[in-house]
Amino acid sequence: MTAGRFARVLRKVFFTAVAVVSLLLGGIVCLMCQALAGRDAPTYRVEGHVTSHERGALPVGGDEEALSHTIGVDAGSGHYRVTAVGPGLDLPAGQPVALDISTADGSIAYLRAGGGVVDLRPGVVRPVLSIVAALLALGAVYFGAVRLNVYPPVATWLALALGAVLAPVAVFVRV
Incomplete structure (x- = not known):
């Protein structure tokens, strides 16, 4: 060659x-x-109420004491399960909530309960x-x-x- x-x-x-x-x-x-x-896609709102609430330890970033909250939401269009770390989802059963569902992928973008809003979208970093x-x-x-x-x-x-x-x-x- x-x-x-x-x-x-x-x-x-x-x-x-x-x-x-x-x-x-x-x-x-x-x-x-x-x-x-997809993170910033338009959303539609579904209203319902909390049917179940579970707490669990979920080590996040080396923090062994971080608590995760998982709630079940019964809405007119179906049943949703939402999990997040932190006190934002510490809601009692029967609490009325509104879920903002993304039109792009069907994920839950926001949860509104009482006067508070919990942002459940993934980060941008x-x-x-x-x-x-x-x-x-x-x-x-x-x-x-x-x-x-x-x-x-x-x-x-x-x-x-x-x-x-x-x-x-x-x-x-x-x-």
Whole structure:
């Protein structure tokens, strides 16, 4: 095998690897954007009352004394179970409550009881950090590929376009 042929094979393999890594990193960005969009999706309200209440020890973040509360809510459209850590769900049986259900995935976003509101949505820190890390990694991959002159800048833009077109597919396939 000559040095020129070896270099061509290495370029093809590296180009393919860059395209696959780009697709995966683009998929991560799309999934995290989807998680953030689902977190803030519109909700509809269901009213009901607490039917059961359970307390349990749930070690969270090294805190061995953290209590979790699980309540059962009987609403007109069905029965719901809600679990959270902290005193927000310390509700007696029979307490009237309102649940705000997400239209995106059917999860419970808020629980309203009395005058208080308990936010049950997932946090935003992990998805935002994942988006930033994936975009930094994507930039590093392309900077390295162009800097090493493995392939011309036109191929870089084609790979970026391919990743941008195929990344939403990864969201629905759940790569």
